[in-house]
Amino acid sequence: MTTAVADVHEHHGPEKGIRRWLFTTNHKDIGTMYLVLSLIMFFVGGSMALVIRSELMTPGLQFVHPEFFNQMTTMHALIMVFGAVMPAFVGLANWMIPMMIGAPDMALPRMNNWSFWILPVAFGLLASTLFMPGGAPASGWTMYPPLVLQTGDAFPFLIFSIHLMGLSSIMGAINIIVTILNMRAPDMWLLKMPMFVWTWLITAYLLIAVMPVFAGAVTMLLTDQFFSTSFFLAAGGGDPVMFQHIFWFFGHPEVYIMILPAFGVVSEIIPTFSRKPLFGHDSMVYAASCIAFLSFIVWAHHMFTVGMPLSGQLFFMFATMLIAVPTGVKVFNWIATMWRGAMTFETPMLFSLGFVFLFTIGGFSGLMLAIAPADIQYHDSYFVVAHFHYVLVPGSIFALMAGTYYWLPKWTGHMYNETAGKLHFWMSTIFVNLTFFPMHFLGLAGMPRRIPDYSTQFADFNWMASVGAIGFGLSQLIFVYVLLTSKKGEKATDRVWEAPRGLEWTVPSPAPYHTFDTPPVKRVSEEAFE
């Protein structure tokens, strides 16, 4: 019996060549492809950011025309949100969730393949619009009508690529939910799941709830443009503001889709390097669920200047302020995890600590933005740009970096170059602050966002931000170096770190092509997640 099983498995290795990647249903292969795609998109979106920052380095137009500048801000956002951050977390989920819950693979492996391979097509379509008459979309990633309807030939391609991204996200989310709910090790009941699995479960529900709404909104844009409907056109009885309501009903949960898995990653890493269990695991779960619930009832805080009734503005202000409570619980719990631990500062821990510090700064500016009268001043200024880049770059992106360094030895079987990793962290941290901190001042002093040129009193801080952006971009090349040399380091042990928790550390390093063909026996799992 046992030999027969072993026999079957020998034939189950990866296929050779391109077929392995095109037809794979293996969660590890698909995870790798997601991660590679998102890294490529990170550099594509990053180059666009550098076009923006180069143009803004000094007053006057030096490099691009205003219309191309607007294309860059729009494409930078779309690519970073849908191409870099979201697929990267799906990649981590693919790699780690089955290994963390003791499952042999994702529950729906063929759909997994499909949901990945849609993405290169979607981004190919989106990128091709750069070469079309009228250029790429230039109305901001928020695509507010009527402006978005002035897009050239790119318009239907924009809508279709968003449909594809949405399909991919919905399929990925279904897969994750089904996997988590059905394929856990026998004695891993829900509240025993690792935080990364928990935050992804919540995120997946958010995705399923809001991606169809988004698809509906952009489809209405499409019919307004081509089929004479007037959903958002005042001249035909429609309402341009309704688009904003629908968009942000999607858009606000969307920002938590990008940060909740980051919370999960950090909640895995801090206990490992503090050598202490995660403080308040259950309250972390409740906090994440609260954040997810609140994300559905705060959308109009993006719209305090559109002219809502007073009662509406007050409601959205109070609801938004409430988010500070569960978010605060998360930050306090991370710090309580570190408290009286025995910390060491390997690269994943450095990135996680950077995350806690800098995400909290983004949280503070978020609290300021919740105060509606003040928000009216901050709205659509560089203060907002500073705020959301603080939660997305040293927030989501730092968590992604932390997760990559943390699990990389498990993936490759070798330790990465620790010196280069630490250098990557310190360079990134210095430059990310140099880039985004001055933007708070610019916004408060009155500089609107999405402008290609500005008055001379904004020159100094813009120059600083541009220097920081170039430095941050170059620092990411260190990350590429670490990845390219990731198989050259010493052999990693199965546990890799001194005190990690979780089932993923009970399998060999590198993780074999198939793990947990049989569910982990109770004894192993007890040791792993107690």
Next chain:
Amino acid sequence: MLRKSFLSLLGLIWASTANADWALNMPRGITELSAETYDLHMMVFWWCVAIGVVVFGVMIISLFMHRKSKGAKPATFSHSTSAEVIWTIVPCIILLVMSVPAAETMIRLEDSRDPDVSIVITGYQWKWHYKYQDAGVAFYSSLALPSVKARFKESGVDPFSVDNYLLEVDRPLVVPKGKKVRLLMTSNDVIHSWWVPDLAIKKDAIPGIINEVWFRATETGTFRGQCAELCGKDHGYMPIVVEVVEPDAYQAWVDTRQDGGAQVAQMEN
């Protein structure tokens, strides 16, 4: 090498502080509500600083004391109900304290009853149109010529040589000091947003919708702002200039503008 370049960077920053007008904070503005908004902003800011000092303080102490290289032995505790209750309830109380003045200001912001002067502001790609409802004065306001000449790529004009580069218009909005001015915003094409930081006003100008805001200026002077909602390629080139003048001067200005009615009609075509 690294140190040297760091020092020169510091030097550069220092040099630029010396000769540029660095605004770090929100302006206090020239209306009662802009001052209230500023006070709210500072109140939340100082709350954030206070919370930050405590949170980051504890974290930094932990980072230094509880490290393995100093021989720290990890504790094993994994939860504490009382601590968790405290750090849920304390933030709730702080939020309550913040929300009361914020709501009060919000209510005052929305009270645009009984204005002395009403002006309809219409956004166009890419200029503003002002129409004084009772005075029969109407005109467009666009980017001033010196900025227009300098704004293009390879224009050969140094932006630093242009006064109020990108923040000057040909015809400013003129309003009387001490009077309640109501602005009615709409748009002719896409969504724009009329933002003047010193008035603490930012309101979207949306086609098919008329939005209302109001202010009462307490000081005379020239106050500048810009369109704040992305409205196409020249979004960065539709500034706003508001001149607050004494009521007599305002009346005199209205009288001269009314004489140019024919000119206004011509401009509107």
